[in-house]
Amino acid sequence: xxxxxxxxxxxxxxxxxxxxxxxxxxxxxxxxxxxxxxxxxxxxxxxxxxxxxxxxxxxxxxxxxxxxxxxxxxxxxxxxxxxxxxxxxxxxxxxxxxxxxxxxxxxxxxxxxxxxxxxxxxxxxxxxxxxxxxxxxxxxxxxxxxxxxxxxxxxxxxxxxxxxxxxxxxxxxxxxxxxxxxxxxxxxxxxxxxxxxxxxxxxxxxxxxxxxxxxxxxxxxxxxxxxxxxxxxxxxxxxxxxxxxxxxxxxxxxxxxxxxxxxxxxxxxxxxxxxxxxxxxxxxxxxxxxxxxxxxxxxxxxxxxxxxxxxxxxxxxxxxxxxxxxxxxxxxxxxxxxxxxxxxxxxxxxxxxxxxxxxxxxxxxxxxxxxxxxxxxxxxxxxxxxxxxxxxxxxxxxxxxxxxxxxxxxxxxxxxxxxxxxxxxxxxxxxxxxxxxxx
Numbered sequence: 001x002x003x004x005x006x007x008x009x010x011x012x013x014x015x016x017x018x019x020x021x022x023x024x025x026x027x028x029x030x031x032x033x034x035x036x037x038x039x040x041x042x043x044x045x046x047x048x049x050x051x052x053x054x055x056x057x058x059x060x061x062x063x064x065x066x067x068x069x070x071x072x073x074x075x076x077x078x079x080x081x082x083x084x085x086x087x088x089x090x091x092x093x094x095x096x097x098x099x100x101x102x103x104x105x106x107x108x109x110x111x112x113x114x115x116x117x118x119x120x121x122x123x124x125x126x127x128x129x130x131x132x133x134x135x136x137x138x139x140x141x142x143x144x145x146x147x148x149x150x151x152x153x154x155x156x157x158x159x160x161x162x163x164x165x166x167x168x169x170x171x172x173x174x175x176x177x178x179x180x181x182x183x184x185x186x187x188x189x190x191x192x193x194x195x196x197x198x199x200x201x202x203x204x205x206x207x208x209x210x211x212x213x214x215x216x217x218x219x220x221x222x223x224x225x226x227x228x229x230x231x232x233x234x235x236x237x238x239x240x241x242x243x244x245x246x247x248x249x250x251x252x253x254x255x256x257x258x259x260x261x262x263x264x265x266x267x268x269x270x271x272x273x274x275x276x277x278x279x280x281x282x283x284x285x286x287x288x289x290x291x292x293x294x295x296x297x298x299x300x301x302x303x304x305x306x307x308x309x310x311x312x313x314x315x316x317x318x319x320x321x322x323x324x325x326x327x328x329x330x331x332x333x334x335x336x337x338x339x340x341x342x343x344x345x346x347x348x349x350x351x352x353x354x355x356x357x358x359x360x361x362x363x364x365x366x367x368x369x370x371x372x373x374x375x376x377x378x379x380x381x382x383x384x385x386x387x388x389x390x391x392x393x394x395x396x397x398x399x400x401x402x403x404x405x406x407x408x409x410x411x412x413x414x415x416x417x418x419x420x421x422x423x424x425x426x427x428x429x430x431x432x433x434x435x436x437x438x439x
Contacts, residue, residue: 009044009076010118010433011110011139015126016089019049019079020059020066023248023278023313027352029122030070032215035426037073042434043117046076050106050129056081080109090153091125092169099125107132118142118436120429124149124177131183140436143184144212148197148345150174155342170341181205185436188212191372194348210432215425216355217317218417221410224321224361231322235307240272244323244362246316246353248278252292254331256299258365258386263300265395272305273327276319278312317360324405325383326357330367347371358382358416361409363401382412 012033019025029047037045047070056063056079067077082102091099106129110116120142121130127143134141150173153165165173181187181202188210189195199206219227232238243262245255259273273296296306311319320326328351336342349371357364364383368374377383384397401408418424 007043008115008117009046010041010120011046011048011114011116011133013048013050013110013119013121013126013130015050015082015106015121015123015129016052018055019051020055020062024352027217027313028215030066031217031422032426032429033070033075034073035422036430037075039423039426039430041430042437044076045074046078046114046116048110048114049077049079050082050102050126051079053081053083078114080106082106089125090149090156090165092165093172096169096172100128103129103132107136111136118433120144122146124173124180127180127184128176131180134183140185140439141183142432142436143180143187145187145189145194145198147190148194148348150177151341151345155336155339155345178202184208185439186210186432188432189348190214191348191350191375193372193375197344197348210428212425212428213420214350214352214355215422216352216359216416216420218359218413218421219317219321221361221413224317224413227318227321231319235274235322237272237274237322239270240305241266241269241325242272242274242323243325243327243365244274244276244320244357245327245329246276246311246320246356250275250277250292251329251331252295254329254367255292255327256295258327258329258367259296259300259304261386261391261394262365262398263304265391266398269398272307274319274323275306275308276311276316277308278310316356320356320360320362323360323362325401326353326360326362326364328354328357328364328366328370328373330369332367332369349373355416355420358412359420361413363408363412376415380411380415382408382415 012029014025014029033045033047063079070077083098110129110133115137116133116139119130119133119139121127122144123146130141133139150165150170153173154170156164181198182204186208187198187205189198190213192211195209195211199209263271293306293308297304309319332342332346346369350373354364354366354370354373364373364377365386366374366377366383367387368385374385377385384394386394389397
């Protein structure tokens with residue numbers, strides 16, 4: 001590449017995402033790009049969002065605000081409208097055919113207006129666009145998978161998705177995945193199991209695979225102590241053993257099952273269950289949350305405390321700091337467990353909430369179906385995989401934890417600081433960009 005190539009931008013491309021309001025994009029994309037800019041990127045940074053036309057018009061004021069916010073960090077921002085079909089994240093064949101037309105139009109626009117030297121694509125649909133940009137202009141392509149898209153799309157019936165991939169669409173997306181892996185100059189995955197699975201399926205990309213996990217802000221220990229005291233006083237949790245479950249939505253039965261298991265394992269404890277739901281999710285599922293709050297004392301006993309709070313993303317860590325343990329229940333039907341595609345997708349999971357629990361210094365009660373999170377808990381003794389433990393084993397772990405709470409909390413925080421902190425992931429991507437620019 002020529003010596004002046006670094007004057008051209010690295011474009012971070014998102015598609016089929018709510019760039020204006022999504023807490024996920026705010027924490028995993030916008031905050032990350034700001035951290036990269038602050039550390040000194042080897043080329044200009046630009047965030048490009050392919051945005052559903054209706055949302056683009058509805059939230060145009062927020063897009064202007066976001067553009068100004070990113071400009072303060074030296075990051076360019078472009079939101080380009082595409083057709084409404086992009087709201088279907090898992091695209092079956094008819095929608096995929098239409099999306100390919102949009103992908104070509106988007107690739108031509110990006111190439112003509114930005115001429116990126118690196119095109120970093122978050123998700124499979126975004127990478128369809130990025131691969132075209134690479135063919136048009138020779139940009140280095142980063143395929144940021146985030147998940148096993150074909151496997152998830154074919155099996156996530158209980159995840160609240162209304163559009164899934166049938167067997168034919170699954171095969172088509174596996175073919176697309178193979179092509180994108182071949183074309184990409186680097187393929188990033190969120191977890192070590194993801195890397196193992198893709199390396200087994202596509203051995204030629206082993207040397208181009210990079211683990212870049214979910215990231216989260218990691219407050220100082222001193223700040224967590226302040227938040228802990230404030231939160232416990234505010235919510236009346238001073239003498240409680242608090243289990244926090246943070247989620248944008250949740251499944252009542254697996255959650256109740258975990259809570260019941262804890263009560264049976266340690267009946268003498270003064271348990272209190274704290275459910276943190278996003279403020280947006282509360283508006284969408286208000287009746288479900290109210291029903292669950294009423295269900296807890298009916299199912300688990302009248303003295304079992306349960307608090308549901310609609311928390312903005314910026315306050316989640318403050319509330320988590322007031323808890324003692326984090327919960328990550330996952331429900332998997334017998335049908336799902338028998339589907340090898342579901343098993344593969346489950347192995348790769350590394351949720352944002354898991355990283356937030358550790359960042360708040362909370363050991364985690366996780367399900368074996370939480371995938372990479374369960375692996376981390378097992379390997380580093382950062383909690384317990386509750387659905388692999390008998391009642392006696394869970395009781396023994398709770399006893400061991402209570403005898404060494406400070407040690408568990410310190411190790412949870414340290415792991416988050418070393419592996420999931422924004423600055424750590426920003427450095428990883430900047431090193432990748434520098435290497436690609438020099439290749």
